[in-house]
Amino acid sequence: MKVSRLLVALLLALPGVSSLALADEVSVAVAANFTAPMQKIAPDFEKDTGHKLVASYGSTGKFYAQIKNGAPFEVLLAADDETPTRLVKENAALAGSQFTYAIGKLVLWSPKSAIVDGEGAVLKKGGFDHISLANPKLAPYGAAAVEAMKALGVYDSLQPKFVTGENISQAHQFVASGNALLGFVALSQVIKDGKIEGSAWLVPEKLYSPIRQDAVILEKGKGKAAAEALVKYLKGDKAKAVIKSYGYAL
Template structure:
């Protein structure tokens, strides 16, 4: 028995080496709101398959422009549905590969624990100088913020106070660093383990903005990339769906 056990070790070692030799890397374009979840997902992917991800974070519109201009991405995780659909129309995505991996939620957030009340009434007062939003032309969360302000009838009073980030990531940084006292950001950016990491927030009622459905799509360049295909499969798994929910998304 002992001799047989010893014989197994070289075989296991060879299997591990073989797995490493066949590991692939995928270049993925990821909407800024999903920056934290994708790090955790990439770790799971590497541990379970050996495949690795090279992650580029940005506004959905900006990432789309890069792909149109030939950027070497294998997968796109967008913050909307129309951009992946457009990539299919453009002939840049694998037909039939698109699916919704998450539905995002908008929050009004401040790094100050006493600044934002649970009803969002802070928006109606003069207790802040600047409010941050993402660029509504390129970032779906920015468009949702504009829609929210319009429906609340506060667009005219808030517009002079707006600070606009190129992505929801930059918008979060404006608030986190105090360059804006409050800002509309993604819930995923301020939660950790399902709880608020710090500061104060108002969860914007979902009747104030259209659903932020977020689609993934396999790009033509990634059609034969094993890491890209493995990621698309992993995003549909029950455990990863639970992980995504822990950041405040609906699935």
């Protein structure tokens, strides 16, 4: 036993061996709006740490239900701060591991030019049959969209035109495919190299509650090196630069 421990200690002291010796896999539930940033962060995380990352993308509401039903996720990157807080209170996530990794921004978007004006007046003018948004009961961006429409006084008139996606990815797809002329999506989904293709209105943040997106280590990730490494990595400058490039605030 002493020899084995000594051998491990010697191996860990060698350059480049520590990450290999401690290589682990982390299963992550990722809010749909964070798909593109995570797909860019993941290979860098694997290269820099030696750990493997397995990501699933979807709505925060559905992930909550799955986690409570025993899904093998070890880290949750939610689209809100309420779900991670709730999981901590219910002893399904580790107290002290929760932090805000991004602050999301809501945008009214159409892939076609001259559809969405810079003031969002199209919501009152009309001229469209369908408007897409994520399910407000499952997706924080959908809830933010409803909040903004109510603040503008257009919710009741627009409700018959709603095309509701299960999550923000599906809401975006409805618009991108032409099933809806415009829709409320996450800025991160439509911004590329600092520019938005098509036409868009960045919804003023005063019209909806801040979309604080929190991460938390789940109970199944307790003591897992890869889970702890991912949380640490998301707080680092390299990951933050990627997150900012997709239009998130920090």
